[in-house]
Amino acid sequence: MEYKDYYETLGLARDASQDDIKRAYRKFARKYHPDVSKEADAETQFKAVGEAYEVLKDPEKREAYDQLGANWKDGQQGFEPPPDWEQQFDFGGGGYTQGGSTHDFSSFFDDLFGGAQSHGGSYYQSSRGGGFPSKGENVRAKVMIDLEDSINGEVRSFSLHMPEMDQSGQMVSKLRTLKVKIPKGIKEGQTIRLSKQGNQGAGGGERGDLLLEVVFNTHRLYTIDGKDIYLNLPVAPWEASLGGKVSVPTPFGNVEMKIPESSQQGRKLRLKGRGLPGKGAGDFYVVLQIMLPPVSDPKVKAFNEKMRDELDFDPRSYLFQGE
Amino acid sequence: MSSRTGPVLSGYIFEEEAMLSLSELCQSCQMPAEMLVKLVEYGIITPEGNAVRDQQAHQWLFQRSEMIRADKAFRMERDLGINFAGIALVMDLLVEVDDLRQQVYQMRIADQSAN
Known part of the structure; x- marks a missing residue:
């Protein structure tokens, strides 16, 4: 696994105060928030910033992380947490992190602090709803299409990272390829709704929808x-x-x-x-x-x-x- | 799950589907009605016509695009800690920025072909 330098992600020195951390997080969250930012890789950046903050804002997790950081460069090949890691700091089981806010964090994060419990998924989801049978959450993504796809109602293939439940009940991100018939005449900024292609429901609830926001590729003419x-x-x-x-x-x-x-x-x-x-x-x-x-x-x-x-x-x- | 040979999925243009009542909007956004009423009060989402003035909340009808706005508002509140007045302002400015970007883009294209 790859070591993540959370300080670097937030542009901070190792001795940054908790206030510095909060400030840096706010600054980057504004810059990369996918609803606000026009940066191409905003969503990825926003997730990385969120993950770094999740660890550094919590003094206990930060201390644990700092102990690792001191010697992480020893084994350049890849990163393994020390064998006694879990005993020293009990982050296993996922109960420690706030469900919902940690979905889609890196495997580095998951190995150290445990995966997010339920509510996996893309950033765009929000973690709401309770413990009763409920419809799965809607998943949102942006897709690029050509003008001709809209005019002719073509079929296009999209590869999307979508959350799936694996056998052990963990949410994992899986690459899914979907073939979608583009609704004729769709405009830029409009959304294609694919019924029941979103997240699995809880307690027998039906799947959520997949919402694809349409952006047109630049046309030659x-x-x-x-x-x-x-x-x-x-x-x-x-x-x-x-x-x-x-x-x-x-x-x-x-x-x-x-x-x-x-x-x-x-x-x-x-x-x-x-x-x-x-x-x-x-x-x-x-x-x-x-x-x-x-x-x-x-x-x-x-x-x-x-x-x-x-x-x-x-x-x-x-x-x-x-x- | 599905593979390359999967079926062709037919989508709908979300914004052009039937309008939603307040309770349907609650369900689709998975948000409590109180929150949505707040969003209406701040002008972040708007029911059709003169509904805010003339009608009770249970008579409101929302275009589908309002659901997307409500979702965005929720995420901005959660992730950036913006209050409702701030969210309303941010959303207005974002629309304006998008318009301006579009204009700049059109002008650039015109310039390119003129040269």
């Missing part, structure tokens, strides 16, 4: 805003000026689109109902981006000089009205 899909469409200056038909890729296939005459930079053109499908289907927007041909080409240069010399056009006239 499109950006998505709620149900609407946006494409920045590059056009030549004469296409914007004179108008005309252009071919436009949409998630539903290529379409011909008419660019109106005298279209300015940033003009939005709408294809109704070609956004995310389903209840209140979204629209597809094309945003015109006028691209200039490179003036390093002598022909382009000549054309531009001709326009400058022959056209009476001042795009800034309105800036100086009233002068």
Whole structure:
């Protein structure tokens, strides 16, 4: 097993006071709380911080941990608690830790202080409910999908760490692969509910649900805003000026689109109902981006000089009205 | 448990499922009604329409998304020790931050394709 340096996790010196520990924990808890943080590995970090705090906040556990820490580097290969560990400090059986707050701690923690008793599970669960037959808890996770998965209602596979009861009744984290049919038209931030795929219930209660919060992968072409899909469409200056038909890729296939005459930079053109499908289907927007041909080409240069010399056009006239 | 060859699971869009009464929300969140009423009082979760003003708590109906908010609020209270007023503020700011992020992202994309 791997030794965990709880002081390092909280950025503390070994002689930190209990107040320092509390302060450091609060700081990191705010930084990495999965409901607040945008850090990619927030959940893992938050768990590590919680585990470190669980040990260091308790003077007795801290003392026990400090005794180990003094010579943990001796056997670099891996870490084993000393044989008389359990006799010196009676943390076995899990009764010592507060059930619920310790789920998903590392095996290092479990070996030293005993596993959390019941209520295993992902961080997202909350430990509520009592000792009567009750429905298992809902399990939450974030999943990444592609825009096309939502549009076509594709089947995607997700691998999730889910709590399971092993034979001895301990909660262990298991990797489960689920094949999920994505509900058509789901938006970013919405949640897929998989009925009875969450935690086992207690006392014969039914399983909780699995709630998958959807995040879209960045798309090569499109950006998505709620149900609407946006494409920045590059056009030549004469296409914007004179108008005309252009071919436009949409998630539903290529379409011909008419660019109106005298279209300015940033003009939005709408294809109704070609956004995310389903209840209140979204629209597809094309945003015109006028691209200039490179003036390093002598022909382009000549054309531009001709326009400058022959056209009476001042795009800034309105800036100086009233002068 | 299940394996790679497991069945295809069909999900529902949680937010678009039928609304929940207060007691159903209690059950799904595994929270006492008193706590949820508190969350309503602080505007952290909101029943549909003008329900807070016009109706008794037992008539309230909640969108499913409110359940997710209630869960978040519970975790913030438990893990960060924020009080309800603070949670309401944090949740409002998080929504605003998300909006701003989205705008920055859209602008960046527009910039990239313009250059």
